[in-house]
Amino acid sequence: MQNVFPAQYSTLSADALKNYLIQAYQLHPTTTCRLLIRNVSDTYILENGEQKYIFKIYRDAHRKRSEIEAEVELLNALKANGNNVSYPINDLTGKQIQQFNAIEGLRNGILFSFAAGKVIIDLEHKxxxxxxxxxxxxxxxxxxxxxxxxRPVFNFETTLFEPLSSLKPHFTEMPDEFDYLTQVADRVVKKFESFDTPKFGHGYCHYDFFPKNFHFDEQGAITFFDFDFAGKGFLINDLMSFLNHFFFHQLNHLISKEQAEADFDTFLNAYQLIRPLTADELKAIPYLGITFHIFFLKFFYDNYDDWSNAFLTPRYTKHRVGLIKKWEEMYCNF
Structure with missing residues (x-):
């Protein structure tokens, strides 16, 4: 019998997963399973007449077992403290992480509670x-x-210096764009020297707080999910990632500059009713947007093979650098 040729990324059968998960979690036998998103982590939705679940399969190249265990720890702690999150579910033996021997090797997966409600892109005051x-x-x-x-750590080493070092070969034929990235990174570091960062809130950040990662139900309750990028850093990183929603909304002409500013202020004021921010934290939020975009440019570069798409063409790369320039023009004052 001929050996199976190695692969670096496979898509697990939804039908086989359905049968496995029905047995492992004693789900209703009519439960269906279908692939919802093929992305950083492959996401499947399971549903029957009464219940819905999300099953997420991680890639070893993106998240090692210890990092997945840390995500489970974090979500369990959030749930225990009364935070509304999509949380890991125990199987019949008490396990929260399943393991599969895929073509490319072992892959880990988690069954999550379904976040009630839906994504709302055009957010109202409430x-x-x-x-x-x-x-x-x-x-x-x-x-x-x-x-x-x-879990990963978000600091200048991991969001600026390491990404630029890794990306340098990719920019061989785009020297002007790479020069810009190195210069704007230096400006960010110098800007932070003027902030009283020891007084900044620090802890685990979601780092991807776009509306696609939280649902509102009909009663207005919110549930957060997709903590795939969660890591340690300044907590204002999460406020910065949400600011990106308004950045892209403006670029797509879906909201005016004045309304975007007013809406973000509404969000900030509500946040500070619970957790006041220092004046320097408020000033620093926009500058972390530069680190966010450079970090994800490296992420796209590192995961190009697995995503099997058109990311990282010269045209795409120049477009991403152009976004960073627009962000600087819109939010930063070096």
């Missing part, structure tokens, strides 16, 4: 207030919780 207060309550937990397993 949504912004609820988001601000609940994000602050989330940070009350993530600022004190101590995890046994490690």
């Amino acid at each position: 949504h912004l207030v609820k988001l601000g207060t609940d994000m602050a309550k989330l940070h009350q937990t993530t600022s004190v919780v101590q995890l046994k397993n490690t």
Whole structure:
């Protein structure tokens, strides 16, 4: 019998997963399973007449077992503290992480509770207030919780210096763009020298607080999910990632500059009812947007093979650098 040729990324059968998960979690036999998102982590939705679940399969190249265990720890702590999150579910033996021997090797997966409600892109005043207060309550937990397993750390080394070092070969034929990135990174570091960063809130950040990662139900309750990028850093990183929603909304001509500023202020004011921010923290939020975009440019570069798409063409790369320039023009004052 011929050996199976190695692969670096496979898509697990939804039908086989359905049968496995029905047995492992004693789900209703009519439960269906289908692939919802093929992305950083493959996401499947399971549903029957009464219940819905999300099953997420991680890639070993993106998240090692210890990091997944840390995510489980964090979500369990958030749930225990009353934060509304999509949380890991125990199987019949008490396990929260399943393991599969895929073509490329072992892959880990988690069955999550389904976040009730839906994504709301055009956020109204009531949504912004609820988001601000609940994000602050989330940070009350993530600022004190101590995890046994490690998660990524967000600092200038991991979001500026390491990414630029890794990306340098990619920019061989785009020297002007790379020069800009190195110069703007230096400006960010120098800017932070003027801030009283020891007084900044620190803890575990979600680092991807776009509306696609939280649902509002009909009663206005919010549930947060997709903590795939969660790591330690300044808590204002989460406020910065949400600011990106308004950045892209403006670029797509879906909101005016004045309304975007007013809406973000509404969110900030609600957040500070629970967790006041220092004046320097408020000033620093926009500058972390530069680190965010450079970090994700490296992420796209590192995961290009697995995503099997058009990311990282010269045209795409120049577009991403152009976004960073627009962010600087819109939010930063070096």
